[in-house]
Amino acid sequence: MHADPNLYDYWPYVGRPKIEWPGGKKLAFWIAPNIEFYEFMPPNNPKRQPWPGATPNVQQYSQRDFGNRVGHLRLMELLDKYNLRGSVSLNVALCNHHPEIIEDCVKRDWEFFSHGIYNTRYSYGLTPEQEQAVLKDSIQTVEKASGQRIRGYLAPALTHTEATLDLIAENDFWYSCDLFQDDQPQPLKTKTGKLVSMPYSLEVNDVITYSVMGFDPERYTNMLKRHFDQLLLEGERSGTVMCIPLHAYLVAQPHRIRPFEEALKHICAHQDDVWFATGKEIAKHFIDNYWEQSIADIKARGVMTGGTGFNPVVRGL
């Protein structure tokens, strides 16, 4: 066990070299609807039980199912209205269970990235070989259902092993949404590949605001507007990233979706300054244009620790 994952180096937010998004935009905005499948009777993982209380949990299961039957359509139509494309955080088994939803996304030219097989199957306890199989399954399942090669990863239910990020880099993924240390992308220290830590803005995730913090819809809208305004202001110095990670079973509830629209309206009123993109587009732009300059600047700060994730350089032996 390690005290520090050593997945990235310390990089103070001030004085970084300037990032400019395409068209000279200051803020890259992306929206990540989580399209998930929670199993009715999942097996137990010794580190975490799948449902609060007991399994099955009909209220919780059916609320997730509401997301798939009602919520996504509501959210898709709202995003259409603002000409926004989603980057779907996908439990890939949904391709098997509900292909209609995948078709709806493909029609809209949305991007998919993997959020594991099911949100009720955690990474804890998987061997690297088993985790590799999950990744191959993710790549192949989405390719078959949509023709897309996925490039992003968010571990199912934010559960990890020490090997997770090395494995996704090895499988030619471009970005990870698993780390929340920054409002700008940063190179990750994986054994192979070029893997970007993509800001996924966990604090403004509707699970955090609605289920954990107990916000009402109006407070969530205020928060999103303020978050956006501050990051846009700072994006003048060097381009920032804002993501809104969403769950239709929460945000697309009948009492919440209209207040949420107010936040989108506010953000979309800044077309001149904002690059409306998908996760893959942001990652590619960063890798193509800013990977080297970021590493050079991190190095210049003099606090690179060397080694790779969970594989620190051991000094003095």
Next chain:
Amino acid sequence: MDESYLKYSERKYGQDHNFYDWEMVKDRPKLQWDNGTKLAICFIIPLEFFPLNPDEKPFQHPGAMKTPYPDLRHFTVRDYGNRVGVYRIMETLDKAGVKGSFAVNAEIAKRYPPLIDAVIAQTHEIVAQGLSTDSIHHEGLSEAEELARIQKTVQSFSNAPLGWLSPSRNQSSRTLSLLAKAAFEYCLDWEMNQSPQIARTDIGEISLLPNSYELSDFTLLHMRGQTEESWLSQIKSAMDLLVDEYDRFGSQMLGLTLTPYVIGQPFRIWALKALLAHIKDMDGVEVFKTGRINKQFRAQI
């Protein structure tokens, strides 16, 4: 129960310890801060390292990892404060021309020297905050173990800090004495007064500067989920009351925690800007570094 459970050896007039005497606010000598300041506000900014593999002895510290190892989620959410949030706070303080007191874990001083350099360059004060969030000072440590932790903390700074904040604000009955031994002049763990207080130890004296748990951004915004509007308005109410009490009780102080991963979030930083603007507008209220308060306090007693 054993009969000893109903014996009350400290049952007598006054405090049940010897660090300070019983004294009510109305009986305390009136203090007076510089420039006619009726209320001094100290901003205490914790710079903390939250290990991915905490020991959690003797308890799980606030902000600790919550999900099974490796809890990358909570590790990185806390680390956001040290990489991004704290710089947002520093810029906001700087724009308002205000200095804070940064309570630093030795692990942060060791890992993130550019952050410490930036704090020093902006002439904020450095306060020591133990080795890490997971290095809790408690009764189960031997005196030698606890002293070693304090000394190791001091050694991680180029200039020995004069102030101390304990991880989780937890102390053993020996902590104050060991802090005095290590030449600390003040401590930010105790908050039984609205102004500083001397604590006696077998080694010597140390000042106790109050630090408000009930108005901390961590308590109100993070733990209790209150709104930034509410945090702001509660601090404003406190300021009004403390200024009003000046004639009766003299100059008082308010220690306010600004947690980088809490108030340093993009959606919250507006509230700190608004607070600083309000402080600027208020007569008799000034922001002090903790060391400055302690000096003025010591000069008056």
